[in-house]
Amino acid sequence: MAVLSLASSLPTRAPTSQPARAIPAASGDFRTALRHLAGGVSVITTGRDEDRTGLTVTSLSSLSAEPPTVMFGLNLSSSTYPILARHRSFGVNFLSAAQKQVADRFAGRGGEKGPARYADAEWSEGRTGAPLLEGALAALDCELEELIERHSHAIVIGRVREVRLGSNDAALLYWRGDYERLGWMAEEAVTALGLRSA
Numbered sequence: 001m002a003v004l005s006l007a008s009s010l011p012t013r014a015p016t017s018q019p020a021r022a023i024p025a026a027s028g029d030f031r032t033a034l035r036h037l038a039g040g041v042s043v044i045t046t047g048r049d050e051d052r053t054g055l056t057v058t059s060l061s062s063l064s065a066e067p068p069t070v071m072f073g074l075n076l077s078s079s080t081y082p083i084l085a086r087h088r089s090f091g092v093n094f095l096s097a098a099q100k101q102v103a104d105r106f107a108g109r110g111g112e113k114g115p116a117r118y119a120d121a122e123w124s125e126g127r128t129g130a131p132l133l134e135g136a137l138a139a140l141d142c143e144l145e146e147l148i149e150r151h152s153h154a155i156v157i158g159r160v161r162e163v164r165l166g167s168n169d170a171a172l173l174y175w176r177g178d179y180e181r182l183g184w185m186a187e188e189a190v191t192a193l194g195l196r197s198a
Ligand SMILES: Cc1cc2nc3c(=O)[nH]c(=O)nc-3n(C[C@H](O)[C@H](O)[C@H](O)COP(=O)(O)O)c2cc1C
Pocket: 041, 054, 055, 056, 057, 058, 059, 060, 072, 073, 074, 075, 077, 078, 079, 080, 106, 107, 108, 174
């Protein structure tokens, strides 16, 4: 296994006769390494009506079970950031393998902005008013607990106020720069297990 050390490119001791030289960390190696980290794809939703927007993330993870909290990394330059900071609630929607188009739309790949990202999918409101996606594997309605700004991103911490469980379909993953799927769609599983003929 190749060992790429970010620390090894930094001087261990600054030369006394010259000012310390800033050597850039090997961010290319860091990005390459992270391509190998497979992540479940979620869509974060926030805002109301014409104010609605959101984004696709792979950085979502649980923080604690008691109380139920989640966290994700949000780019400070994202259009979602000011809306989330104002509304102080958001939805987390775990995407199924059949919802790749929703992921692309919320990643802004077709140029859609704001409410246009909600087209061609069905939504309903959670307890906080955050939009939740019909047909998601599961959806969480969250109150914003804390926004911690660090470097280019904010760490968003949400307190889960409502949980919606969806289907047992295959999950949408992102790995090595592309979408993948994990598991079977519920329909496929029924056919494969012989519960119904194809
Ligand atoms: C698979 C995937 C995962 C992403 N994960 C994150 C993430 O965790 N945090 C983040 O801030 N942006 C993430 N992005 C980028 C945002 O989805 C995208 O930049 C955003 O929707 C566009 O920002 P805009 O609202 O300013 O147009 C991800 C994009 C993709 C395709």
